[in-house]
Every structure is written in structure tokens, then in C-alpha cells.
Amino acid sequence: MRALVIDDSRVMRKIVGGNLRELGFETVEAGDGQEALDVLDSGVEVDLACIDWNMPVMDGLTFVTKVRANPELRGITLMMVTTESEQGQIVRALAAGAHEYLIKPFTPQAMREKLELLGLVSMREYA
Amino acid sequence: MSTIMDYGSVYEIAQAVFAAMIDGDEGLLLPWDGDPPVIDDPVVSWVEVEGPIVGRAALTTSRDTAHALARALMGMGADEPVSDDDLVDAFGEIANVVGGNVKALLPDQGTLSMPQVATELPPTDYPMVHELHLAWRGDPLDVVIWLNRVNPEGEI
Numbered sequence: 477m478r479a480l481v482i483d484d485s486r487v488m489r490k491i492v493g494g495n496l497r498e499l500g501f502e503t504v505e506a507g508d509g510q511e512a513l514d515v516l517d518s519g520v521e522v523d524l525a526c527i528d529w530n531m532p533v534m535d536g537l538t539f540v541t542k543v544r545a546n547p548e549l550r551g552i553t554l555m556m557v558t559t560e561s562e563q564g565q566i567v568r569a570l571a572a573g574a575h576e577y578l579i580k581p582f583t584p585q586a587m588r589e590k591l592e593l594l595g596l597v598s599m600r601e602y603a
Numbered sequence: 604m605s606t607i608m609d610y611g612s613v614y615e616i617a618q619a620v621f622a623a624m625i626d627g628d629e630g631l632l633l634p635w636d637g638d639p640p641v642i643d644d645p646v647v648s649w650v651e652v653e654g655p656i657v658g659r660a661a662l663t664t665s666r667d668t669a670h671a672l673a674r675a676l677m678g679m680g681a682d683e684p685v686s687d688d689d690l691v692d693a694f695g696e697i698a699n700v701v702g703g704n705v706k707a708l709l710p711d712q713g714t715l716s717m718p719q720v721a722t723e724l725p726p727t728d729y730p731m732v733h734e735l736h737l738a739w740r741g742d743p744l745d746v747v748i749w750l751n752r753v754n755p756e757g758e759i
Contacts, residue, residue, distance in 0.1 A: 484717075487677055487693045491624070494678070530699075530715055559703020562712055580700045581623035 477596065478502040478521065482512045482539065483528040483557070488580075492526050492557055495584045499597055509534030513542060522552055524596055527574070529558035529565070537572055544573030553594055557582070608708045608748070613733050616704045617746050620697065621739065625675045632744070635736035640743035648694040648720045650702035654713020658729050658750035660702035662694070668742040669694045691720040705748060 479501040481493045486507075493503040504520055506512035508531040516522070525543070527536040536556060543549045555576040556569045566577050576590050591597040614634075621632040646669040649661035664672070673685045673693035685693075695718030703715055729749035737744045 485692050485696045485699075487673075487689065487696050490677060530717065532717065559700050559706075559715065561704060561707040564712055580703065581620045583623050583627075 477523045478504065479524040479526060480504050480506060480512055480515060480520075480522040480552075481526050482506045482509065482531070482536065483526075484508055484531040485528070488528065488557075492587075495587050496524075496526070498584065499588060499591060508532055509536060509539030509542070512539055516543075516549060516552075524553045524555065524591075524594075526555050526557045526578075529556060529560045529569070537569060540569065540572045540574050553596060555590060555594070557587075607710060608705070608732065608750070610733055610735070612708060613705065613746065613748055614735055614737075616701055617735065617737065620700050620704070624697065624700065625672060632737055632739050635738045635743060639736045642743050642745065645722060646690070646694060646720065647722065647724050648698035648718055649724060650698050650718050651716040652702065652706050652709070652713050652750070653716065654753075655711035656709050656713060656750055656752050658732075658748065659724075659727055660698060660705045661724055661747045661749075662698050662701065662744065663724075663747070664739070664744040665742065668739065668744060671742070672697065672739070695720045701746065709750075 479496045481489045481503055483489045484507050489505045496503050504515060506515050510533045527539055529536040540554050554574045555578060556574050557578045559580045561579040569577060576594055578587060578590050618629055618632050622629040642663055642665050644666045645663050646666050647661055647663045649659050652658040669690055670685045673690050674683060676693045699718040706715055727749055729751040732750050733748040735746040
């Protein structure tokens, strides 16, 4: 399983990526939504994208919308990982096509539980 | 304005952020005991709230403590050097997460600016609603919240 970690903060990419690697994922990184689209356009295949909301160049919500509009990318599970914790923002992200929503700050256990809900951790364990 | 966000709620946010992101345990960020401390060689990180309610959430601590926070956030050893870029990134991200959770307490949705880090805050006309003098692992760290409604007719 490979995950794309999208966050303008290198520190947060390190933290999120570290948690994912602990769960057995390979990780690739992008500093904003456009950079993430470029990664996907280059042919890198990922199973999961963890997406910050507020980023320069292209924000996370726009990235989600663009991925969902591309049938070739429909297999990617999209999880927002963000400080945007108002109910309205969560609804917007889910309506745009995000599968799950993890609010910062989060613990490694919280991330694991979200990935279990998505079937990604257990899928890997039984693969 | 402060009636929608009491001191305890801001403190709970700060504690939750430090416990989850930095310490792995609550109890290392405590109220400062005594007179408000003077923070030498300060570093400040902040985010601006924009929307029906405008404001700012800021953290201030000493440069040494900011370095220690960055090391803790990134899981670095106590003696490992922290680059300026990592210091700005890490300390800014802490303000970003605190500010984002503070924003979530507001009755009207708004947006959050990108975090900024400097040695002093730019001036603001917003009224200060909470000033928390805290101690992280014994070192002073202030969390300050300013808020103002753009349309004063809707005073909370």
C-alpha cells in the first residue's frame, strides 16, 4: 500500500508519513494540491491520500474535487487531515468526495482507527 | 465576545494540541505559577482568523523553548540542531492547529491564514479576549487570542 501525504508543512508531512509507515505504508509527499496532482500525473500509483485543507497554490478541497472528477483516479481513498474541524467544513469535504476526515491534533491511534474504518489497515494485514 | 469562548476552552485546546502532537501525554503544559513571566529572546507564531469574526491566535515562547518544541514535534534528540526552516515550520504548525481549533469554537465559519513566525507580533486593533500564561515543561509559553466581529450590530 502506498500513501500520498499532502501538506505544506514539512514537519506535518514527516509526522503523518511516520504514522503511516508505522502501519506499513510506503509514502510519497507533496507540498500542495497541485504538486500532488503532478505526482499522480507522473504515474505514481497510490491507494490513499492524506490531505491538508489549507495550503498555498492549491488547497485540499480543490485537490479532492479534481481527483474525484478524474475517473482514472477513482481508486484512491481520500482522507482529509486538517485543523478545519467545523461541521460545515467536514460536510463540504465529504460532499466533494473525501472518504474520511481526521482532525488535527490527532494521535497515531486515531489515525489507525480511521484507516481501519476505511478498511485499509485490515486489508493490508490480510493481504 | 469571550462569552463564546471561555478561558478553559482555550486551555483545553492548547493541552490537547501539545498532548497529541508533542508530548504524547497531558500534564506537561500547565498554567504558569506566579506573576506573568518575561519571555527573553521571544519567538512568536500566529494565524489570523478571517470571516464574520476576525482575530488572531498567537503563541509566544523563548527561542530555546521553540527549538525544544520543534525537536519534540519532530521526534529529534535533545542535542540535535534545529534548522531555521524547521523551527518556522514546526512552531508555525503548532499555532496553526491551535488556531484552527479555536476557530472551530466560533459561531460563524471563517478561514484561517497561513501560519507566520517572527520575533514580534505585528500590531492589531482586535480586542484581546484571552491571554494564557502557561508553562511547557517548566518554560514560559503564552497563548493569546484576539477576536472581533466585523459587523458590530451582531455583538455576541
